[in-house]
Amino acid sequence: MTRLAVIGAGFLGHALALGAASRGWSxxxxxxxxxxxxxxxxxGPGELRLLWGDGVERLPEVLDRNVDSVVVAAGGHFPVPxxxxxxxxxxxxxxxxxxxCEVVRSLSPDTKVVLLSSAGAVYSPSDELxxxxxxxxxxxxxxMSRRIGEEYLEYYRRVHGLSTHSLRCANIYGRLLPQSRGQGVVSAAFRSALTGTPFTLYGDGQQARDFIHLDDFVTATLDLLGLNRDIPRTLNxxxxxxxxxTAVLEAVSAAIGxxxxxxxxxxxxxxxxxxALDTSLLREFVDFEPLDLATGIRRMARSVTDGRSLSDLKHAVNSHQPVSK
Structure with a gap:
């Protein structure tokens, strides 16, 4: 059985853990x-266990279970804070x-360490991929902190021989996120559509970014971790x-009505x-065909609405009730 450890039970950590368990992993x-x-x-067919506390402090008992990979899905603040x-x-x-990395180096040096980095925060805009x-x-x-985190992983690879990897992720969407995060254009657009609150548009709205649905992110990441071969140290x-x-707002408006x-x-x-990201290196290792934006947003809309009327959803959002699975 493939065994995965995820540090952080937030948006991405939760999704990765459930995706792993659905594959029959631990x-x-x-x-x-x-x-x-x-x-x-x-x-589902796998195993899922939540451990409360600090990731570094709890990692030794996790590594005792012969974990194959540790995914870092936590740390620091969100972009705006x-x-x-x-x-x-x-x-x-x-x-x-x-x-x-120090715990892995001491107790389980064959375990992969994977950092979920941010392409949007690391790269500068360009007309080229x-x-x-x-x-x-x-x-x-x-x-800056994500980029230096990547450098520390490279240090542990180069000096201590660990298998360390950084995934530079595009803008991931797929469920409503708390407003306090200051992150998630698609989530903010859904919240505006559901509440009638105007969407704060920075600039002229023509700035363009790469958006990937949560399901595609999970599939690509788990496919990489499930390979019986070494993967590159950095992957988009x-x-x-x-x-x-502007295109995101139009797609969300159409999906919600x-x-x-x-x-x-x-x-x-x-x-x-x-x-936008060049994903040719990723595609050399896994079969990857992500959803286009309109299809992904319609999938998110189905998850958010779950058969409820628009008026019920607006009430749920305004009352701070959960509105997506």
Whole structure:
């Protein structure tokens, strides 16, 4: 049985754990909170275990179960809060990455360590597809901490021989996220469509980014981890297509059947240009055909609505009730 450990039970950690269990794998999730109910989720044909606490402190008992891979899906702050507390973001991210690598180095040096990094935070916009060999040019504390985290993984690979990998993920969507995260354009668009609250549009709305559905992210990541061969130290995980913020709003409006009003926000240097990922290296290792944006947003809409009327959904969102699976 393939055994996976996930550090962090948030948006991505929860999805990876459930995806692993659905494949018949064993998934141990370590987290300080459980916002998506990982601890009570149906594991299907696999095994699913939630351990409360600090990832570094709980990792030794997880490694005792002969874990094949440790996925880092936590650490630091979300993008917007990181700008106000760059030191705290760096400390949170790097102390976790370094601490986990030290535990693996001491107790289970054959276990893979995989960091979920951020392509949107690491690469700068370009008219060309961004490949793994392109220079990294972070423009935020969030991007800086992820990039330095990648460098620490490379250090542990080069000096200590660990199998370390960084997945530079595109903008992942698939369920509603808390507004406090300051992250998730698609989620924010859904929230505006459901509540009637204007969407804050930064810049002219023509800035374009690569958006990947959560299901495709999970499939690609688990397919990589399930390979019986070494994988590159850095891999892009995206769709290879860029879509403007305006196009996202139009797709969400069409999927929900509700118009989205906009209100202008400040324009920043990071809210410009086009950024899409070159996924040719990823496709050399796994069979990967991600959903196009319109199809992915319709899938998210079905998950969010789940047969309920628009008025019921608006009430749920305004009452801060859960509205997606």
């Amino acid at each position: 998934a141990d999730v370590v987290g300080r909170s459980d916002p998506f109910g990982t601890g009570c989720a149906d594991p 990181s700008a106000a507390a760059p030191a705290a973001d760096a400390i949170g991210t790097l102390s976790l990455v370094i601490g986990l 961004r490949s793994e060999s392109d220079p990294s040019e972070p423009t935020s504390p969030y991007g 995980v995206g769709t290879g297509a860029a879509h403007s913020i 509700s118009p989205i009003a906009t209100t202008p926000g400040p324009s920043g240097s990071t809210d410009t240009g086009r950024l």
